[in-house]
């Protein structure tokens with residue numbers, strides 16, 4: 260074993276399939292070994308010691324769904340790679356997967372090149388989803404070029420007509436092409452015709468304000484679209500990953516396909532697992548406008564149960580860093596509002612508090628949901644998502660007993676609000692190592708030097 264420059268001692272290592280007392284030796288940015296507690300450093304080296312007594316030692320979080328500086332219509336979310344990854348690292352996430360959504364007149368390949376060039380500003384690594392909106396004569400070649408650049412997961416939408424919505428033919432062609440090279444389509448499913456009709460009815464009744472968000476995007480739109488996309492995937496034998504599933508019924512459709520042997524996966528996002536539509540009856544409904552919308556409490560509970568059954572594969576943030584001024588501009592018309600919530604920094608803590616500390620979800624399952632499975636399904640495993648010899652030394656020292664209150668002023672996201680303001684949480688990232696460097700130490704920034712890399716995706720899956 261080569262010389263170690265860092266060792267994390269005295270903690271409980273938690274991987275997706277195992278947890279136990281171990282010291283983690285790190286050298287040249289990689290994990291060298293998991294050793295018996297107190298083991299001597301290799302080759303007589305004298306590594307810097309980080310004390311993890313009483314803490315969990317986790318592989319850095321992998322956020323499979325994170326929008327950095329995302330432009331939709333007249334709005335652009337307010338962060339860049341530097342800002343987003345800083346917030347990510349403070350929250351225990353050390354790899355983000357961003358989206359290269361083509362702007363007007365931009366090709367999918369150009370969108371990828373532009374984003375990959377920004378990765379170096381980051382405090383941690385990043386990967387990318389490409390995006391296809393319309394299939395044309397060049398799309399097959401562009402997908403091959405994107406795969407050559409390490410982009411193997413392709414985002415698609417069945418909603419937002421006239422912007423990013425793809426028709427069924429485009430979905431089928433893209434799935435077939437991407438699946439053939441070991442990649443996967445990741446898709447936002449909400450049947451646009453059902454939403455358009457719901458929005459038209461809401462408009463007729465003068466009920467388009469943020470407080471009516473739930474009525475304008477019904478659960479049925481989601482399940483209808485999921486069923487159709489599953490059929491398309493099955494018809495061409497391609498894998499498929501459903502982003503931000505907000506309904507237990509939609510998750511169950513995917514689970515049924517998986518039981519038939521289909522490679523189909525469900526992602527949930529933290530806000531759908533914790534918050535409910537009651538937020539739209541509050542003082543600031545616009546701050547909770549996201550797509551799909553927050554659902555009734557019974558739906559949230561049913562969705563959350565699938566964290567325990569294993570039917571939900573990953574938990575992302577769907578981070579979209581708008582501020583209150585952007586959210587308020589069209590608060591009386593959800594059809595014109597920017598959709599999305601800031602959440603890259605709170606993803607782990609909210610999930611841990613609600614489900615591990617609160618409801619007894621195992622720590623290993625937590626690590627699977629927030630790190631290992633997102634790494635596997637984005638072709639980043641075992642470089643990311645696990646603490647094992649050879650993996651990147653992205654390590655989170657997690658204090659499972661920390662009690663804290665979420666305050667916007669204590670967070671690092673480039674916005675002036677959090678949907679969790681005032682919420683009491685249990686569990687928090689205390690010290691975070693990125694690529695072998697201690698970037699956050701005891702909750703404070705210890706190393707501001709940018710070290711972000713654009714991590715190429717290999718073939719996706721399978722799950723453990």
Ligand SMILES: [Zn+2]
Nearest residue numbers: 324326577578
């Ligand atoms: Zn999203």
